[in-house]
Amino acid sequence: MERVLCIGNYSKLHKLNLINLEIEMAYRIFNEENFVYPPLLLIDLPFTVFYSSKIVELNVRVRNFDDCLCLLDGRLCQLHTFIVKIDKIQNSSKTLDNKKILYNLKCFSLISSQTNGYDTKIVPLLHHMSQLEKLTLSLVVRDRTSFIDGTQLHNDILHKMAHLRIFTFDIVTRNVIFSQGAQPSSDDVRCTFVERRYYVNCYIDYYSQGINLCHIYSLPFTMKRMRHIPFEHDFFVKISKSFPLISQLALLNVWKQEKKTRLPSLNTLYVNYQDLMTTTEDYTNDLARENCAKVKNIIFDTIPIVYSENFYLYFPSL
Numbered sequence: 001m002e003r004v005l006c007i008g009n010y011s012k013l014h015k016l017n018l019i020n021l022e023i024e025m026a027y028r029i030f031n032e033e034n035f036v037y038p039p040l041l042l043i044d045l046p047f048t049v050f051y052s053s054k055i056v057e058l059n060v061r062v063r064n065f066d067d068c069l070c071l072l073d074g075r076l077c078q079l080h081t082f083i084v085k086i087d088k089i090q091n092s093s094k095t096l097d098n099k100k101i102l103y104n105l106k107c108f109s110l111i112s113s114q115t116n117g118y119d120t121k122i123v124p125l126l127h128h129m130s131q132l133e134k135l136t137l138s139l140v141v142r143d144r145t146s147f148i149d150g151t152q153l154h155n156d157i158l159h160k161m162a163h164l165r166i167f168t169f170d171i172v173t174r175n176v177i178f179s180q181g182a183q184p185s186s187d188d189v190r191c192t193f194v195e196r197r198y199y200v201n202c203y204i205d206y207y208s209q210g211i212n213l214c215h216i217y218s219l220p221f222t223m224k225r226m227r228h229i230p231f232e233h234d235f236f237v238k239i240s241k242s243f244p245l246i247s248q249l250a251l252l253n254v255w256k257q258e259k260k261t262r263l264p265s266l267n268t269l270y271v272n273y274q275d276l277m278t279t280t281e282d283y284t285n286d287l288a289r290e291n292c293a294k295v296k297n298i299i300f301d302t303i304p305i306v307y308s309e310n311f312y313l314y315f316p317s318l
Contacts, residue, residue, distance in 0.1 A: 057081040065121050066094045072102060072128075081107040089115035089122065102128050109136035116143045123156045134166040138223060140174065147173045147184060147204070147214035150192030167198075170223045174213040189214060236263070263291045267317070270299040283310035293317065 056078050062068050068084050073096065082105060089112050108129055115122065118141040126135075135157075141148060148171050158164065186204045193200040199219040206212045217223070239246065240263075248268045269292075280288050296317045312318060 055079060059083040061085040061087070063087050065089045065117065069094045069096060069125075072096065072105075072125075074100075077104065079105055081105075083107075083109040083111075085111040087114070088112070089117045091117065091120075096125065096128055100128055101130055103131050105129055106132060107134040108132055109138075111138040113140045115139060115141055118144065118148070119156075126157050127160060130160055131163055132161050133163050135161070135164060135168070137169045137171060139170075140172045142173075142175045144173060144176050145179050147176055147189060148216065149184075149189045150194075150196055150198060150200070150216075154196055168218050168222060170215075170217040170221075172213060172215045174211075176212055176214070177210075183212070184214075189216060265294060266291055267294050268297045268299075269295050271301075273300045273302065273304045276300075277308065280314060283308055283314035289314060 055076050057080060058071065058076065060071070060083070062071075062084060063086075065086060068086055071082070071084075072079075079102075108126075110122065118139065122137075122139070129135075146152075153169070158167065183206065184204070186202050189204065190200065190202045193202075193216075200216055201219055201221075202214065202216045204212070204214045239249075245265065246263070247265055249263065249266060250270055277283070279285070280292075292315050294317050295315050298315065298318065
């Protein structure tokens with residue numbers, strides 16, 4: 001049902017009855033961010049499926065890399081703009097003809113939040129797109145031996161695209177296994193772009209147990225989401241100064257928050273109920289109470305059966 005409702009616009013629909021709709025699904029479908037992913041979802045495409053040769057623009061979400069390659073094997077010969085979100089990019093059985101060039105493809109956007117196939121799948125695919133004029137990459141890449149930087153992007157991809165006018169990227173490299181040498185700093189990575197006159201920013205975090213992360217992104221930042229930023233007090237200060245009227249903030253903390261935070265204008269909160277109880281110490285933490293004074297709408301991932309007796313006292317604006 002979720003795929004049916006999100007696949008397109010029903011301009012003549014004036015009434016819809018949904019029985020026993022789960023609250024989690026209702027939130028995903030009907031909130032204003034319900035089109036986080038492209039509206040068309042294709043899964044495990046048969047290689048024999050035929051698509052009209054008149055299609056010139058396609059915005060699609062697929063499950064794996066094979067499905068993406070199927071759409072680029074010649075059945076969409078007039079395709080000019082291709083925007084694809086791939087759930088997971090790993091080893092795949094299908095490959096494009098090494099001599100095949102996608103001459104008509106001028107604009108390509110690739111989004112994937114989980115891939116260990118950057119070098120073996122993504123880079124070879126882009127070698128078939130030498131006629132691109134606009135390229136967008138939004139990737140989370142895992143398990144390499146180095147962070148992706150400006151030198152690698154230029155040598156592996158960009159120098160083969162003579163017609164490229166616009167390159168927008170948001171690339172996270174994480175869980176890198178360094179073979180030898182010192183671990184690079186943010187300035188080291190940033191310099192690889194400055195040398196080629198790219199306007200970028202970069203930050204690197206080294207955590208315990210060998211966990212590391214490098215995030216590079218082009219400026220101005222045009223993506224909808226900024227991923228993997230340590231949300232400590234200093235970053236809240238930057239957010240507060242840059243967006244003084246902010247009223248909604250979605251935040252996922254993988255690691256414990258170590259420093260204080262302050263969001264005096266926050267009025268909408270999407271949170272796990274148990275996490276909220278832990279953070280507020282069962283709605284008794286006075287330091288966190290200030291952020292809750294103006295909250296008028298709370299969306300829980302699961303609806304609690306019984307609220308704590310201090311819940312409504314902690315959120316007086318509900």
